[in-house]
Amino acid sequence: MASEQQDAVEMPAIGRSRHLVDDILAKADIQINGERPWDLQVHREAALDEIVARHSLGLGETYMRGDWDVQAIDQFFHRLLMAGINSNVKNWRYSWRVLRSYMMNLQSKNRSYDVGEQHYDLGNEFYTSMLDSRLTYSCGYWKEAETLDEAQEAKLDLICRKLELKPGMRLLDIGCGWGSLIGYAAQKYQVECVGVTISREQRAYVAERYAELPITVHLQDYRELKEPFDRIASVGMFEHVGRKNYRTFMEMAERCLSKDGLMLLHTIGNNHRNAYTDLWTEKYIFPGGELPSPGQLGDAADRLLVGEDLHNFGYYYDKTLMAWHENFEQNWPHFADRYGQRFYRMWRYYLLSYAGAFRGRTLQLWQVLYSKFRADGATRLS
Template sequence: MASDMVLGTQRLIRTDDNWRRAAKLLTTAGITVGGSKPWDIQVHHPGTFDRILTRGSLGLGESYMDGWWDCEQVDELITRILRARLDEQVGRAGWLWASLKARLTNLQSQQRAWQVGRAHYDLGNNLYEAMLDPAMAYSCGYWPQAQTLQQAQEAKLDLICQKLQLQPGMSLLDIGCGWGSLMLFAARHYQVRCVGLTVSKEQARLGAEKAGDLPVRFELTDYRQFNERGEQRFDRIASVGMFEHVGQKNYRTFFDMARRCLRDDGLFLLHTIGKNQAGAGIDPWIEKYIFPNGALPSASEIAFYSEEDFVMEDWHNFGEDYDKTLMAWHERFEAAWPALKDRYGERFYRMWRYYLLCCAGTFRARDNQLWQVVLSPCGQAGGYRRPLM
C-alpha cells in the first residue's frame, strides 16, 4: 500500500510538471490551456500532456481521437504550433524512429504498395463522394479565381491540361489516377485518350462507371508493373497526388518508368505535396492512421532523382491553396456526417476531422508545400512557356 501511494505521488508530480511545461510552451504560440480563444486547447484527461510531450505528433493525434482534448479550431491550433516550431521540442523519438525506419526499409515496395489502397482509398466511395467535388478530385484545387470547391478543382484540372499542352488525339497516362477526374476532364474537353493506374479497387470500379463511353481505361496495377519493356509510349504523362506514396528508395525507379512511357517530344507534369527539408520524414500520426507508408519529397530530392531522365521546364508552388481545399473538404465532411456516422463511428469521425484540419494547418503554416513540376525528356524545342493563369 505504501509503495502504491509513493508511485501514485510520483505520477502526479510528473503529470503536474508536464502540464506546466506544456502550458508554458503553448503560451509562446499564443495558445492558452482552457482559454476562450477558438484555437485554445480544452483538456479533459490528466494524462494528455504526458502523452503529447513523450510521443509528439503521434500522442497529439491519438489523444484527440480518444477524446482527451478538444479545440474549436484545430487547424489554427496546428498552425500556431508549427509557426512557433513547438513540434521540434517534443516527441523527437517518434520522428527519429520514423526516419530511421524509412532509411532501413523500403516502405513502398511492390509488396507493400497495395496497403494504402486498402487502408485509405478503399474506405468507401460514399465517404469520398460526400467530401469531394462532383468530379472526385482528391488533390489540391486551384483557387485564384474560384469561389467554390468545384470551381477550384475544375481550374486545377484545366491548368494541368494547359501546362501539358494537350491537343485532340493525344494520349495521356495518369499515374495514380484516383477516380479519374483528370482523365475524364481531359477526354471531354481536350479530346485525348487516357490510361490511368491505381492501386485501389474501389477507385477503378467507380472510375470506370463514371467514364462511360469516354476513351478512358483504368488499370489496377502498381506503376512498376506497367509497361515494363517500354512498348507503349504516351504523348503526355501526369501524376497528381500519387508521388507522396513512392518513397525516396523508389524515386529513381519512378522517374525511369515515366521516361520509359513518354515520347521523346512529350511532357510530364508531377503534382505533389512537398516538404521543406530532405530527410525529414512524414508525420508519424499521418503515416499510422491515414496514409500507410507515405513519404513527402523535398525539392532537392525531386531535382536529384529526375535529372537523369528529364529537363525541368517549370516549377509552380501554390501550397496555400491546399489550406482552402482541405477546409472545403472538412466543411462537406461535417455536413455529410449524419448520413455517414452509422457506418464509420465516433472514433473515425474524430480521426478524419483531425486529419483534414491538421493538414490544413500544416499548409497554412507553410510547413508543407504543393508543387506542380513540368518535365520534358530532352528540353522542349523553342522553350517551355507556362500558360497564363
C-alpha cells in the same frame, strides 16, 4: 500592468497543476482550458503525460479518444507550427523513422496496396459527400474560383494546358483517383486516356462513370508500366512513392514518355530532404506516405527528365482542406452509424491539422513540368 496581465494569461486553470505541456503551448500563445478558439480543452489530465511521452502520435491518439478538444484545430496547428514547436519537440522515434526510410523500402510493391485499402477504399459514397462533383482529391486552384467545383475544374484545365494536350494524344494518369483528370481530358481535349490506381473502389467508379469515353483504368503498380505515351500526369500520387523509389518513378516516366513528350507531376512537398513523416499520419491516414523535397526531385530526374517549369500554389491547399472539412461536417450524420465517433475525430483532426500546416507554409504543393532529356542537347524549343 502589462506584465501582470501576461503572467495571469500563462497561469494554468484553477484546480490543476502546471504541466510541461502548458510551457510548450505557451510558446505558441495556446492555453490549456483557455477561452479562445485555438486553446486546448483538457478532459483527462493524464493525456498530457501521454502527449509529452509520445509527441505527435500521443497528441493525435488522445484527441481520437476524446481526451481533449480544440474548437478550431486548424488555428491550433497553425500556431504550433509557426512557433516551431514541431522542430523543437522530437524524440528517438523520429530519428529512427528517418533512418528506417533510408535502410528499408517502405513503399515496396508488397506494401503499395496498403494505402489503397486503408484510405482510398473507405467507400465512394463517403468521398462523394466530401469532395467536388468530379471527386478530385488534390489541391484546387482558387486563383479565380469561388467554389470547390470551380477550383478543381480550374486545376484540371491548368494541367491540360501545361501538358499542351491535343486531340488524338495518349495520356497516362499515374494514380488516377476517381478519374477526374482523365475524364476531363477525354471530354474537353479529346485525348485517349489510361489510368493506373491501387484502389479497387476507384477503378470500379471510373469504369462506371466514364464508360462512354476512351478511358482504360488498370489496378496496377506504377513500376510495371512500359507502354509509350505522348503525355504523362501524376496528381497527388507521388506522396506515396517514397525516397527509395523516386529514381525508379522517374525512370518509368522516361521509359514511357515519347521523344517529344511532357510529364506533369503534382505533389505535396517538404522544405528539406531529411524531413520525417508525421507518425500519426503514417499510422492512421497514409501508411508509407513520404513527402519529397526539391532536391530529391532534382536528384531523381537527373539526366532523365528536364524540369521545364515549377509552380507552387500550396497556399491554396488550406482553402481546399477547409472546403472538404465543411462538406464532411455537413454530411457526417449520414455516415455516423457506419464509421463511428472515433473515425469522426480522426478525420476531423486529419483535415484541419493539414489545413493549419499549409497555412503556415510548412508544407508545399508543387506542379513540376518535365520534358524528356536529350543527350544531343536538343530541347522542345529547338
